Every structure is written in structure tokens, then in C-alpha cells.
Amino acid sequence: MRxxxxxxxxxxxxxxxxxxxxxxxxxxxVPEPARFDGPIPGLPHHAGELEVERRLAALAAKNVPAAxxxxxxxxxxxxxxxxxxxxxxxxxxxxxxxxTPYQPExxxxxxxxxxxxQTQVALLTGMEVANASMYDGATACAEAVLMANRxxxxxxxxxxxxxxxxxxxxxxxxxxxxxxxxxxSDPAPDGGxxxxxxxxxxxxxxxxxxxxxxxxxxxxxxxxxxxxxxxxLLVVVVTExxxxxxxxxxxxxxxxxxxxxxxxxxxPLGFGGPYVGLFATRERYIRQMPGRLCGQTVDGEGRRxxxxxxxxxxxxIRREKATSNICTNSGLCALAFTIHLSLLGExxxxxxxxxxxxxxxxxxxxxxxxxxxEVLNEAFFNEFTVRLPVPAARAVDTLAAKGxxxxxxxxxxLPGRPELDDxxxxxxxxTNTDDxxxxxxxxxxxxxx
Amino acid sequence: xxxxxxxxxHEWIRVDGDIGTVGITEYAQEQLGDIVFVELPxxxxxxxxxxxxxxxxxxxxxxxxxxxxxxxxxxxxEALNDxxxxxxxxxxxxxxxxxxxxxxxxxxxxxxxxxxxxxxVEGLD
Numbered sequence: 345m346r347x348x349x350x351x352x353x354x355x356x357x358x359x360x361x362x363x364x365x366x367x368x369x370x371x372x373x374v375p376e377p378a379r380f381d382g383p384i385p386g387l388p389h390h391a392g393e394l395e396v397e398r399r400l401a402a403l404a405a406k407n408v409p410a411a412x413x414x415x416x417x418x419x420x421x422x423x424x425x426x427x428x429x430x431x432x433x434x435x436x437x438x439x440x441x442x443x444t445p446y447q448p449e450x451x452x453x454x455x456x457x458x459x460x461x462q463t464q465v466a467l468l469t470g471m472e473v474a475n476a477s478m479y480d481g482a483t484a485c486a487e488a489v490l491m492a493n494r495x496x497x498x499x500x501x502x503x504x505x506x507x508x509x510x511x512x513x514x515x516x517x518x519x520x521x522x523x524x525x526x527x528x529s530d531p532a533p534d535g536g537x538x539x540x541x542x543x544x545x546x547x548x549x550x551x552x553x554x555x556x557x558x559x560x561x562x563x564x565x566x567x568x569x570x571x572x573x574x575x576x577l578l579v580v581v582v583t584e585x586x587x588x589x590x591x592x593x594x595x596x597x598x599x600x601x602x603x604x605x606x607x608x609x610x611x612p613l614g615f616g617g618p619y620v621g622l623f624a625t626r627e628r629y630i631r632q633m634p635g636r637l638c639g640q641t642v643d644g645e646g647r648r649x650x651x652x653x654x655x656x657x658x659x660x661i662r663r664e665k666a667t668s669n670i671c672t673n674s675g676l677c678a679l680a681f682t683i684h685l686s687l688l689g690e691x692x693x694x695x696x697x698x699x700x701x702x703x704x705x706x707x708x709x710x711x712x713x714x715x716x717x718e719v720l721n722e723a724f725f726n727e728f729t730v731r732l733p734v735p736a737a738r739a740v741d742t743l744a745a746k747g748x749x750x751x752x753x754x755x756x757x758l759p760g761r762p763e764l765d766d767x768x769x770x771x772x773x774x775t776n777t778d779d780x781x782x783x784x785x786x787x788x789x790x791x792x793x
Numbered sequence: 794x795x796x797x798x799x800x801x802x803h804e805w806i807r808v809d810g811d812i813g814t815v816g817i818t819e820y821a822q823e824q825l826g827d828i829v830f831v832e833l834p835x836x837x838x839x840x841x842x843x844x845x846x847x848x849x850x851x852x853x854x855x856x857x858x859x860x861x862x863x864x865x866x867x868x869x870x871e872a873l874n875d876x877x878x879x880x881x882x883x884x885x886x887x888x889x890x891x892x893x894x895x896x897x898x899x900x901x902x903x904x905x906x907x908x909x910x911x912x913x914v915e916g917l918d
Contacts, residue, residue, distance in 0.1 A: 497835065631830060631850070656855040665857070 408744050410613055414780035415749040416707075418727045418771025419557070419757060420481065420508050420583040421616065422608045425775055430610045430683045439679055448652045454675065455650035458638040461682045468588040469602040470595025471624035475635035477678040478621025478670060481605030482514040485551065485581050487623065487634045487668055488601045489515050490522070492549035492577040494632045494667070495600075499524040500546045504539055505531040506556035508583055509757050515551070524548075531758055533558045533720055533729055533767055540570035547574060549601070553581040554594065557757070558720065559727040559769065561591060568598025577601060585609050585622065585681075586773075587725040589697025601625045610680030620677035631657065634668030696774060700726035704772040710785045711770065717788055720767070727771035729754070734791055736768040743787045750784060798861065798904035801913065805885065806861040808901065815861060816889040817849065817880065820914050825851040828880040833869040834891055840864060842900050847890050849880065862900040864893035 350358075355367070364370055371379065391399070410423050417423065434440060438453060448455055458476040465474035478484040489501045501519070503512050503526055512528060519526050527542050539550050550571050555561045564580060571578040580594035582604035594602045604622040611619060625633055631654065639653035657667040688696060704726040712719045716733035732739050736753035743750040754767035772781070796808045803821035806813040822828065832848040840846050840860040847858040869891045873879060880888035895901070905913060 631832070656850050656853070662855055665855075 408747065408749060410749055413747045413749055414776070414783045416751045416770045416772060416776070416780075416784060417613075417749050418584070419752040419769045420510065420605060421613050421619075422584055422586070422726075422771060422773055423613055423775050424586065424608050424773050426610060426612060426680075426684065427687055429687060430680050433683050434610075434676055434680050439676065449649070452650055455638050455652070457679050457682055458636070458673070458675070459640055459650050460686070461678045462638060464682060464685050465606075465622050465624050468585070468593065469582070469599075469604070469622070469624040470593025471599070471602050472595075472627040473630050473633070473637075474622065474624035475633055475673075476638050477606070477673040477675070478603075478623050478635055479674060480607075480617065480619040480621045481581065481583055481603065482508070482511045482621075483670070484603035484605075484621030484623045485511040485579070486515040486518045487670060488579045488581075488603045489524070489549060489551060490518065490668065491601060491625070491629070491632050491634060492579060493524055495577060495629055496548040496575060498546055498548035498576070500544075501526055501548055502539060502542045502550045503528040504550070504552040504556065505529040505537060506533075506558060506560065507551055507553045507581060508557050511551075511553070511581060511583075531557070531754075531761070531764065533754070533764065535560055535722075539567055543570055543574045543576055545574065547571075547576040549577040549579045551579040551581060553583060554591070555584065555587055555725045555727065557769070558729040558754075558767075559724040559771075560721055561587075561723040561725055563592075564594065564597040564599070568600075571600075572598070579603065582622070584725065584727065586693075586697050586700055589693045590701055591725060595624070600629065606677065606681045610682075610684030611677050618674060618677055620674040620681055630654065632667060634670050636673050697725075699774045700772065703774065703776055704728065707770065707772040707776070707781050707784075710781050711788065714785050714789045716791075726773055727769060730768050730770055732766050732768055732788070732791070735765045737765070739768065739788070739791055742791065743784070746787055748783050748787050750788070796901070797907060798901055799907070799910035799913075800859065800861045800904055802859050804858060804861050806901070806904070808895070808898075811895050811898075812867065812892055813862060813864065813895050814889050814892045815846075815858070817858060817884055818910070818914075819884050820917075822881050822884045822888070825849065825853065825856065827852045828877045831873040831877045831880065831890065833871075833873065834866045836866055836869060838866045840866060840893065842903075849890075858890055860893065861904055862893075863896040865896075866891050866893050868892040 410417055415423055462474040462476060466472060478487060493499055505528060516526055529537055529539060539552060543550060552564060554564060568578045577600035578598060579601045580599040582588060585604055585606050585608045602624045606620040606622045623635060636652060637654050639651050641649055641651055643649045655661060685693060704724060708719050708728055711717050711730055718731040719728060720731060721728040737755055740750050740753050751768045751770040754769060755765040758764055798806050803818045804815055805818050806815050828849060828851050830850040834846045842860055842863045844860050845857045846860045849856055849858055870889050
């Protein structure tokens with residue numbers, strides 16, 4: 345698309361076409377005191393390219409990027425190694441420039457990738473069907489609750505207190521504006537959360553994260569049974585997709601809907617996005633599933649082909665009566681996910697998960713040996729919670745100044761709960777070396793002394 | 794012979810005492826094309842005249858089915874769950890959607906009789 349600024353003649357022509365005397369007249373509805381006139385104060389004078397580069401580079405240098413220092417950040421976004429092949433392939437013009445297909449069948453390559461993506465997500469989660477991706481894990485979670493409300497024709501969802509607060513907040517936003525109830529339990533970093541007790545005849549679903557916010561790994565089979573006894577659905581949230589290489593798939597534990605964040609495969613931290621939401625469910629609920637779905641079929645000559653299927657309930661056909669407002673997907677991020685997972689293969693993916701877990705165990709042992717530091721988790725995948733002798737937010741600031749990103753303070757995610765302020769979430773992935781771990785343990789030891 | 798009445802939205806209702814059986818018309822199934830799914834209401838649900846009760850989905854579109862009159866849903870055609878194509882093959886018979894207990898028989902007066910509906914459909918072409 346070319347971008348050409350408008351000429352005065354263009355502007356006059358457009359104003360004449362709509363019958364407006366001037367551009368200002370278009371803003372007549374904006375109250376006078378709310379209008380701004382003249383140059384914006386405080387902005388520097390325009391500068392040349394070199395000056396701008398220098399200025400921006402100096403600003404960027406104030407960051408401590410997770411990619412360049414020992415980093416133990418996690419809490420829903422994980423630093424993993426991305427093979428160079430992923431970046432190379434997703435930058436092919438056929439993939440990079442295509443948006444969600446509205447005349448989909450001309451883009452067979454795009455559809456085949458989405459079909460492979462769905463297959464991978466269904467296999468990873470242990471479910472029967474997956475869609476062609478959502479915006480991110482948090483919106484996928486909110487959509488899962490809406491779907492459970494449709495399936496059960498009920499309007500009250502139970503959220504685990506150990507669900508990532510961003511996911512809970514996104515769900516709460518939808519609840520507020522679409523009018524369903526949420527019951528949220530308190531965070532339980534030491535475990536012992538009893539969600540089954542919160543299920544009643546009005547409950548549409550229970551939303552639980554595994555591993556949870558504090559890194560705890562749980563068997564959800566009993567909770568699934570408790571949900572089903574009350575005709576409610578179990579929604580399982582996975583924020584670290586790599587965990588699915590080692591843990592029992594949520595589908596095998598009785599989940600009805602599995603949603604997750606797919607960033608860990610193929611997608612960089614990128615200061616928080618764009619990411620890719622995963623969404624999988626049972627085949628019997630397929631018509632209530634939001635989002636796009638790609639299907640495999642044969643053409644008139646019997647050759648394999650791909651189509652968008654079950655589109656009749658989507659926004660561009662059903663308008664306001666659509667199953668969901670989502671009518672797009674994170675196509676490029678899903679592509680990166682699929683390429684990365686395909687490069688790993690099943691054995692490689694399992695090995696990656698085992699490596700993550702082994703390094704996290706090593707880190708937990710190392711940190712447990714630091715005086716004053718206590719590891720809370722009995723079971724975890726690649727992330728766990730430690731109790732520090734000092735407030736975690738202060739410790740993180742101190743260590744960041746030394747070039748170590750120690751993790752995410754729980755108090756930053758769950759503010760206003762002083763009992764959580766000394767808790768720190770620490771993640772280890774295949775990117776963390778022994779030197780990284782020594783740097784963290786050493787710096788934490790200095791805090792206590 | 795039972796009384797059959799029609800709506801402008803192409804539903805039919807066959808009245809038998811205070812129970813009405815509801816489906817969509819031959820014209821409607823023809824317009825929709827191959828029916829692939831029917832979403833039926835819950836038994837016991839109270840519906841208002843003109844309210845959305847069911848959803849019929851074809852290869853082309855998904856459309857609402859409206860209640861011709863007010864009443865309580867007493868029965869649904871479970872056979873459509875396994876074989877939604879019954880709506881195509883026999884819309885006025887085996888392809889019925891649901892039955893309801895009619896609140897107010899006077900509401901039937903608003904609907905079209907077979908001759909009026911026939912004329913209405915002819916007027917659409």
C-alpha cells in the first residue's frame with residue numbers, strides 16, 4: 345500500500361464530498377475546553393536520523409533486556425531458544441504478509457499451516473479439536489469461560505486463586521460487560537485450594553492453571569470429576585506450553601476445554617507480545633468453540649485440500665449473533681509455534697521439557713542452599729516460588745542493578761497482599777547456564793548478609 | 794384434521810389441543826440448503842411469541858428459529874441431533890423441531906393459514 349500525504353486540493357475535495365465547510369467543523373461535537381490548539385508543548389525540535397538513532401539507543405540502553413543477562417523471568421512468558429530456521433521461514437513473503445484469510449481457499453499454504461497447528465495443539469493438550477489460535481493465553485481463557493457459559497447455559501464461573509492474575513483480569517473484564525458472575529478463590533502459594541467446594545448448580549465452569557501461578561503441578565482428575573458431577577466444565581489453563589512435553593495432558597485428566605499461551609514455542613518475549621493463544625476442546629462442543637477452524641477435505645478431483653470450516657457461526661456471517669467476537673487469529677505467531685515444534689519433533693520436544701525441568705531442579709537445589717531462602721514447591725515444572733528474607737520487589741531491583749533478572753515478585757502480580765510480598769517466582773529454561781544460576785544464588789546470598 | 798399455521802419467518806405450528814408442534818417450512822429448508830446442525834431448546838423453557846428458540850445451521854448460514862406463539866417447551870426432536878438432514882427431507886413431518894404448551898390460543902389468530910402462507914411465499918419470488 346502506498347502512503348501519500350493529502351494535498352490541500354485533496355482535502356478540499358473530500359470536505360466538499362461530505363458537505364463540511366472545514367476540517368475544524370468535523371470536531372464541532374468536541375467541547376471547546378477539550379480541544380487542543382497549537383504545537384504540543386515539551387516536545388523536542390525535530391532531529392536528523394543520526395541524532396534520533398543516538399537518542400533512542402541511549403533510551404533503549406536503560407533497559408536490562410532478558411536476552412542479554414542471566415534471566416529467571418517467567419510468570420506466563422518464558423525465554424526459550426528459538427532456532428534461526430523459525431525466523432527465516434516465517435519471513436517468507438507468502439506467510440509474512442498474509443492476514444487472516446477471508447477468501448481462504450486461495451491460500452492453501454496458510455490453511456495447511458493452521459491445520460498442522462491445530463493438530464499439534466490437540467495432541468499436546470490431549471484434546472480432540474483445537475482452533476487456529478487466539479490472540480493470547482489470557483483472551484483464550486476469557487473465551488473459554490464464555491464458551492462454558494454457552495454449553496452449560498449457566499452464568500457463574502469459578503476461578504482458581506492460583507490462576508495468573510492477567511488471565512483472571514481479562515476474564516473479569518468480559519464478565520463485567522457481558523453479565524456473568526465470577527467466584528474467585530484466594531491465592532494459595534502453599535497449595536490446599538479447595539475449588540470443588542465452590543461448585544454449585546449454577547457453576548458453568550472451574551478455571552484452573554497447571555502448572556499454576558506459583559509453579560505448582562497438580563493432578564486435576566478429582567477436580568474434573570467434581571465439575572462433571574455438577575454438570576460444569578473444567579477449563580485448564582497452561583501458560584508454559586513446554587510443560588506439555590513432560591506433564592500429563594489436561595485432556596487425560598478430564599479437562600473439557602484447554603487454553604494456553606503458545607509463546608514458549610517459536611515466539612520471543614518481545615516485551616509482552618504479540619503472543620499466540622491456544623484453544624482446544626472436546627468434539628461434542630465444537631459448535632460452541634470460538635475462533636477459526638481449518639479442515640482437511642478433498643477437491644473435485646479427489647486431491648487433498650484445506651478449507652475454513654464451521655464458519656457459519658463466525659462474525660462475518662452471523663454478525664452480532666456470532667459465537668464470539670473473535671474473528672481472527674495470531675497467524676504468524678501460530679506459524680512460528682508450528683515450525684518450532686515441527687523442528688523439535690515429538691522426541692525433541694520431550695527432551696526440551698526434560699531439560700527445562702532438570703535445570704529448574706538444579707536451580708531450586710542451589711537456591712535452597714542460600715541462607716534465608718526457602719523453596720515453597722514440592723512439585724514444579726520449570727518454575728517455582730521462593731520465600732526471601734527481604735521483600736521480593738526490592739530484591740529484584742537490587743539484582744537488576746547488578747545485571748541479574750531474578751524473577752517476578754508475586755507482589756507485583758498480586759498487589760495489596762502483604763503476606764505475598766516476600767515471594768519470588770523463579771523460572772529456569774534451557775537458556776540458563778550454570779554461571780547464570782551462580783550469579784543469582786550469589787547475589788541472593790549477598791542480600792541476606 | 795389438525796390446524797396448521799405459518800409465520801412470516803417460515804415456521805409452521807401444528808396445533809393439537811393445547812400442544813403445538815413447530816418446524817420450518819419447505820420453502821425455508823430449500824433456501825437454507827443442506828442442514829448440518831440443529832440447536833434445540835431446553836425442555837421446560839418458557840418462550841415468548843417471536844422469541845429465538847432454536848438455531849438451524851446449513852452449509853451456507855446459521856439462522857434462528859422463532860416461537861410462533863408463547864408457551865413452554867415440552868419436547869424436542871432428538872432425532873435431529875443424529876440426523877439434521879431430516880429437516881431437508883421431511884420439513885413438515887419428521888423434521889419437526891420442538892413442541893410447546895400454548896399459553897394463549899388467541900395468538901394463533903395472528904398467523905397465516907395454509908392458503909395465506911402459500912400466497913405469501915409466491916409473493917416473495
